[in-house]
Amino acid sequence: MTKERLVVIGNGMAGIRTVEELLLRAPGRYDITVFGAEPHPNYNRIMLSPVLAGEKSFEQIILNGRDWYEANGITLHTGDRIEGIDRTAKTVTSVGGKTVAYDKLLLAIGSDPVVLPIPGKELPGVIGFRDLSDVEAMVAAAKTGTHAVVIGGGLLGLEAANGLALNGMEVTVLHLMGTIMERQLDEAAGWLLQAELEGRGIKIITKAQTEAILGDGKVQKVRLADGRELDADLVVMAVGIRPNTALGKLAGLEVNRGIVVDDRMVTSDPDILSVGECVEHRGQTYGLVAPLWDMAKVCADHLAGAPESAYTGTVSATRLKVTGVELYSAGTFGDAGTEDIVFRDGARGVYKRIVLRDNRIVGTVLYGDTKDGPWYFQLLKDAEDIAPLRDTLIFGQGAGAQAQDPFAAVAALPDTAEICGCNGVNKGTVVAAIRDKGCCSVEDVRTHTKASASCGGCTGLVEKLLACTLGDGYQAQTGPKPMCKCTHLAHDDVRRLIVIDKLKSIPAVMQALEWTTAEGCASCRPALNYYLMCAWPGEYKDDNQSRFINERVHANIQKDGTYSVVPRMWGGLTNASELRAIADVVERFQIPTVKVTGGQRIDLLGVKKEDLPAVWSDLNKAGMVSGHAYAKGLRTVKTCVGSEWCRFGTQASMSMGVKLEKMTWGTWTPHKFKMAVSGCPRNCAEATIKDFGVVAVDSGWELHVGGNGGLHVRATDLLMKVETEDEVLEVCGAFLQLYREEARYLERTAPWIERVGIDYVRARMEDVEVREALHQRFLYSQKFEQIDPWAERASGAVDNHEFAPLASLVPLAAE
Amino acid sequence: MNAMLPQSWVAVGRVTDIPRRGARVVKAPGGDIAVFRTGADEVYALRDRCPHGNGPLSNGIVHDRKVTCPLHGMVFDLTDGHSIGPDACQARTIPVRVVAGVIELGNPLYTETASA
Known part of the structure; x- marks a missing residue:
C-alpha cells in the first residue's frame, strides 16, 4: 500500500x-x-x-x-x-x-507585514520586520546609515527599535496612538516603558500620523501630518500583520x-x-x-485520524524581548464592568495591575517585576475564583498563606501550566523530563525540552520545578559545580589533588580521580592540560591533542575554517621592516583582510591552514614571533606614547610596556590575559579595563587589576602603588602567577577577583615574601614557555601533520 | 549509483600518520574528508563539515569515539556521525578500513595522487 x-x-x-x-x-x-x-x-x-x-x-x-x-x-x-x-x-x-x-x-x-498606503512606501530602504532577510537588511543599513525611523510602536516595532539602537543607529519610533503597545499595555505601563526606552536614546513620538516617505531613489525623510520631517536612512514598517x-x-x-x-x-x-x-x-x-x-x-x-480533537481559541500572554526590560501582559483591560487592583513602587520602577471581573482575573499588566506573570495567567486561563486570595493577590504568589514556602506555588501549578512561552513547554513536560529522563540541571532540562532555551525568561521557574521534583537531590547540585560531566569533582578539588597526589599526566589524573569517561571531554581535557602544565613546569609534557584547535595550530579559526594570524608587536611598536614584511606576506599569500586590533596589533585574516607555516616563516625572517592572539595566555601589552613623546606624559610608558611584554610573553594562563601601560592619569591606553593595568603618576606607578571590556565591562580595582619599574615587573609576575595557580580554567581575572576578593589578592601582593616567591615561580615557568611556537612549526619539525593533508584524491579518469 | 558498483578501496596513509586522539584531512573532489584516530587506535572517517554549521570536524578535540566541533561545540559520534544530545543531526560517514596499518577509504570513484 x-x-x-x-x-x-x-x-x-x-x-x-x-x-x-x-x-x-x-x-x-x-x-x-x-x-x-x-x-x-x-x-x-x-x-x-x-x-x-x-x-x-x-x-x-x-x-x-x-x-x-x-x-x-x-x-x-x-x-x-x-x-x-x-x-x-x-x-x-x-x-x-x-x-x-x-x-x-x-x-x-x-x-505579511501591513504596508501603509502612503506615498514613498515602495522606496528602497523601506522594509518590514518579518524574516531573516529583514534583519540582515537592518544590520546592513546600520553599517552605512545613521537615522532609522520605525513606524509602529507595538511589540515588533519596539523590539526592532531597540535592536537598531544597539546597532548604533539613531532611532525614532512613530506611533499613531497616545500610548505605545496600547493593545498590551495600559497608559501607566506604557509610560514606564517609554521612559525606559527613551533613557536608552530611542526617540518616541506618539500620536504621530505618518503622511509620506520622501526620497530620491532611496529613503531620505519621513514626513508627519503636522508637517514635521525626520531624517531617515531606513524605515521599518511595523504597524501590524495581515x-x-x-x-x-x-x-x-x-x-x-x-x-x-x-x-x-x-x-x-x-x-x-x-x-x-x-x-x-x-x-x-x-x-x-x-x-x-x-x-x-x-x-x-x-x-493522524483523531476526529474528536478541537481547537477553541487561545488566550495569549506577551513578553517584550528587550534585554533589561521586564514586561508581561495577558488578557484584556479597559473593558466596562471590571475592577482593578494596582500596585506601584516608583523607586524600583514596578507597576502591577490585575483586572478582575466577578472575582476572576481577566487581564494583567506587569512592569519591572514579572515573576508572577505565569501564575496570574494560569488563574486567568482557569477562570479561578480569586476571592480567597484577593487581599494578597497583587503581591504575587509569595505573599499568600500557602506561600511561605517559595516552592509551594510552583508545586501547585497544574501540569498544563505554561512554563516556557517561547517554545510552548508546559509544566507536565518539564516534570516528565526531570523524572523520566533523569534531568538534574537547568541545562539538562533545556536540552531535552527546549524550556528556557530561547529567551531564558523562565529559567527561575525551571529551577524551582527541579527543586520541587527532585527535592534534596537538587539541593546536592548547589555545592561547588563539578568540572564537567566526566567527574564529580570541582575545579579547585582537581587542582589540589593534582599537587597533593603528584599526578603528572592526564591519564593519571583520570585514573586517580575516577573519571567517569575513558578520555574526558572537550571541556575537561584542556583544563587538565593547563592545570598540569601550571603545577609541573618543565616536567609535564604539553598534550597538544587536549588543546582547542586555536592553541594547537597557533592561529585563530574563523567561521569559514580559515585562520587569522597576529604577529607580536612589543608594546604596540613596529617599524618599517616589519610592516614591509607584513605587506609582502599579505601579497604573497593573497590574504583578504588586514585589520588593526584593539590591542594595537595587526591581524591578518583569511589565511588558509596549509599556508600557516609558510606565513610564519616569512614573518619570522623579519624578526617577528607569534602574538599569541589565539591563546589562553598573555595576549598584548597596549601602551600610550608616554613621556617619550607626549607633552603630558609623566613616565616612559612605551618602554615599560615593552619590558612587561618581554617578561610575560608565552605564558599560559587560565583565560586570556591583557595588559596596558598609560604614561599619565589621562590613561590613553585604557589600562583600567585590563587584567593588569599600569598607570603612571608623578611619584611612580599605580597598578590596577581585574578589568575587562567586552560583554560585561568591569573597571579594574586599584591593587597598589609602587615607585620603580622593577617593582612593576615583580608585582606583575607575582600577580600573574597567583592567577595562574588559583583561578579556574576559563575564569578571567575579573570574575576571579570578584570571587576571592581584591583584599585577598592585595594581601598576597603586599606580603613581600609571598610576592617574591610567586614571582620566582613565574620566572621559572617562563623558562619553558617562552618558545616561539611559529618558529618551531615553520621549520617543519613540529606538528607538521596539523597543516598538511594526509592525501589528495582525484576522480578516476573519465569514462 | 555508487551502491551498484562493487566497493573498492583507496589507500590514503598509515594509521601512525595521524596523532592519537587526532585527525587529518584527505582532500577529495566531493569535499574534504576528516580521518580520525582514537586513543585506542581505531580509525573513523567523516565528511569534514559538521551538518550544523559547516565546522571542520578534523580540527575538533577527539575524546573516546567522539569529536567536539571547533566552531560551536557540538559533539559527534565518530562511529555513525550522529550528534550527541536531543537536537540530533548527522555528519556523513565515509567507509574506512585498516589493512596492515594502512588506512583505506571506500569509494570506487577516486584515486590517490599525492600523499603527505
Missing part, C-alpha cells in the same frame, strides 16, 4: 510544529513534502529580535536543521514559493516549476480576513488544512506564538 501524501506549504514555525506533532502521533503514515519560500531551514521567528540586537546568532535560533528533515524522510524545498493549487487534480505547483500531488494539503503560509491569504483565494477556498478554518483546522476544502497566522478561526486571527502550538496539536490530531 502506498503512503498518503502530505504537502506542507510554509516552512515556518506553525507548519513544522504541526509536522513534529504529527510525527509523534503517526510516524511513517505520510509521505511528507515541505515547501518554504525562504532559503533557510525552519527557525524561531520570534527570536529574530535577539538576533537583530546581536545577542544571538542565526544558527542559535534554527529549530530544525536540514538533517532533521532528512532523518525523518521529509522532502524539503527551500527558496521555492508555491504559486498555484489545483484542487481538482490535487496538485501544487511552485515558481520553480515543481508539481507535487497531495492527498492532504497543509497551508501554513503565515502573514494573514497571507493570496494562495487560499487563488484556490477558491473560503477566505475572510484569514483563510477560514473550523475547529478541526480544516478549510472549506476537506482535504486542505491550515494553521498559524494565515487562518481565521471563529472570526479571530492570531499573531503570537502560543496559539500556533495549540493549532498544531489539533491539526496533527486530525491528520
Whole structure:
C-alpha cells in the first residue's frame, strides 16, 4: 500500500510544529513534502529580535536543521514559493516549476507585514520586520546609515527599535496612538516603558500620523501630518500583520480576513488544512506564538485520524524581548464592568495591575517585576475564583498563606501550566523530563525540552520545578559545580589533588580521580592540560591533542575554517621592516583582510591552514614571533606614547610596556590575559579595563587589576602603588602567577577577583615574601614557555601533520 | 549509483600518520574528508563539515569515539556521525578500513595522487 501524501506549504514555525506533532502521533503514515519560500531551514521567528540586537546568532535560533528533515524522510524545498493549487487534480505547483500531488494539503503560509498606503512606501530602504532577510537588511543599513525611523510602536516595532539602537543607529519610533503597545499595555505601563526606552536614546513620538516617505531613489525623510520631517536612512514598517491569504483565494477556498478554518483546522476544502497566522478561526486571527502550538496539536490530531480533537481559541500572554526590560501582559483591560487592583513602587520602577471581573482575573499588566506573570495567567486561563486570595493577590504568589514556602506555588501549578512561552513547554513536560529522563540541571532540562532555551525568561521557574521534583537531590547540585560531566569533582578539588597526589599526566589524573569517561571531554581535557602544565613546569609534557584547535595550530579559526594570524608587536611598536614584511606576506599569500586590533596589533585574516607555516616563516625572517592572539595566555601589552613623546606624559610608558611584554610573553594562563601601560592619569591606553593595568603618576606607578571590556565591562580595582619599574615587573609576575595557580580554567581575572576578593589578592601582593616567591615561580615557568611556537612549526619539525593533508584524491579518469 | 558498483578501496596513509586522539584531512573532489584516530587506535572517517554549521570536524578535540566541533561545540559520534544530545543531526560517514596499518577509504570513484 502506498503512503498518503502530505504537502506542507510554509516552512515556518506553525507548519513544522504541526509536522513534529504529527510525527509523534503517526510516524511513517505520510509521505511528507515541505515547501518554504525562504532559503533557510525552519527557525524561531520570534527570536529574530535577539538576533537583530546581536545577542544571538542565526544558527542559535534554527529549530530544525536540514538533517532533521532528512532523518525523518521529509522532502524539503527551500527558496521555492508555491504559486498555484489545483484542487481538482490535487496538485501544487511552485515558481520553480515543481508539481507535487497531495492527498492532504497543509497551508501554513503565515502573514505579511501591513504596508501603509502612503506615498514613498515602495522606496528602497523601506522594509518590514518579518524574516531573516529583514534583519540582515537592518544590520546592513546600520553599517552605512545613521537615522532609522520605525513606524509602529507595538511589540515588533519596539523590539526592532531597540535592536537598531544597539546597532548604533539613531532611532525614532512613530506611533499613531497616545500610548505605545496600547493593545498590551495600559497608559501607566506604557509610560514606564517609554521612559525606559527613551533613557536608552530611542526617540518616541506618539500620536504621530505618518503622511509620506520622501526620497530620491532611496529613503531620505519621513514626513508627519503636522508637517514635521525626520531624517531617515531606513524605515521599518511595523504597524501590524495581515494573514497571507493570496494562495487560499487563488484556490477558491473560503477566505475572510484569514483563510477560514473550523475547529478541526480544516478549510472549506476537506482535504486542505491550515494553521498559524494565515487562518481565521471563529472570526479571530492570531499573531503570537502560543496559539500556533495549540493549532498544531489539533491539526496533527486530525491528520493522524483523531476526529474528536478541537481547537477553541487561545488566550495569549506577551513578553517584550528587550534585554533589561521586564514586561508581561495577558488578557484584556479597559473593558466596562471590571475592577482593578494596582500596585506601584516608583523607586524600583514596578507597576502591577490585575483586572478582575466577578472575582476572576481577566487581564494583567506587569512592569519591572514579572515573576508572577505565569501564575496570574494560569488563574486567568482557569477562570479561578480569586476571592480567597484577593487581599494578597497583587503581591504575587509569595505573599499568600500557602506561600511561605517559595516552592509551594510552583508545586501547585497544574501540569498544563505554561512554563516556557517561547517554545510552548508546559509544566507536565518539564516534570516528565526531570523524572523520566533523569534531568538534574537547568541545562539538562533545556536540552531535552527546549524550556528556557530561547529567551531564558523562565529559567527561575525551571529551577524551582527541579527543586520541587527532585527535592534534596537538587539541593546536592548547589555545592561547588563539578568540572564537567566526566567527574564529580570541582575545579579547585582537581587542582589540589593534582599537587597533593603528584599526578603528572592526564591519564593519571583520570585514573586517580575516577573519571567517569575513558578520555574526558572537550571541556575537561584542556583544563587538565593547563592545570598540569601550571603545577609541573618543565616536567609535564604539553598534550597538544587536549588543546582547542586555536592553541594547537597557533592561529585563530574563523567561521569559514580559515585562520587569522597576529604577529607580536612589543608594546604596540613596529617599524618599517616589519610592516614591509607584513605587506609582502599579505601579497604573497593573497590574504583578504588586514585589520588593526584593539590591542594595537595587526591581524591578518583569511589565511588558509596549509599556508600557516609558510606565513610564519616569512614573518619570522623579519624578526617577528607569534602574538599569541589565539591563546589562553598573555595576549598584548597596549601602551600610550608616554613621556617619550607626549607633552603630558609623566613616565616612559612605551618602554615599560615593552619590558612587561618581554617578561610575560608565552605564558599560559587560565583565560586570556591583557595588559596596558598609560604614561599619565589621562590613561590613553585604557589600562583600567585590563587584567593588569599600569598607570603612571608623578611619584611612580599605580597598578590596577581585574578589568575587562567586552560583554560585561568591569573597571579594574586599584591593587597598589609602587615607585620603580622593577617593582612593576615583580608585582606583575607575582600577580600573574597567583592567577595562574588559583583561578579556574576559563575564569578571567575579573570574575576571579570578584570571587576571592581584591583584599585577598592585595594581601598576597603586599606580603613581600609571598610576592617574591610567586614571582620566582613565574620566572621559572617562563623558562619553558617562552618558545616561539611559529618558529618551531615553520621549520617543519613540529606538528607538521596539523597543516598538511594526509592525501589528495582525484576522480578516476573519465569514462 | 555508487551502491551498484562493487566497493573498492583507496589507500590514503598509515594509521601512525595521524596523532592519537587526532585527525587529518584527505582532500577529495566531493569535499574534504576528516580521518580520525582514537586513543585506542581505531580509525573513523567523516565528511569534514559538521551538518550544523559547516565546522571542520578534523580540527575538533577527539575524546573516546567522539569529536567536539571547533566552531560551536557540538559533539559527534565518530562511529555513525550522529550528534550527541536531543537536537540530533548527522555528519556523513565515509567507509574506512585498516589493512596492515594502512588506512583505506571506500569509494570506487577516486584515486590517490599525492600523499603527505
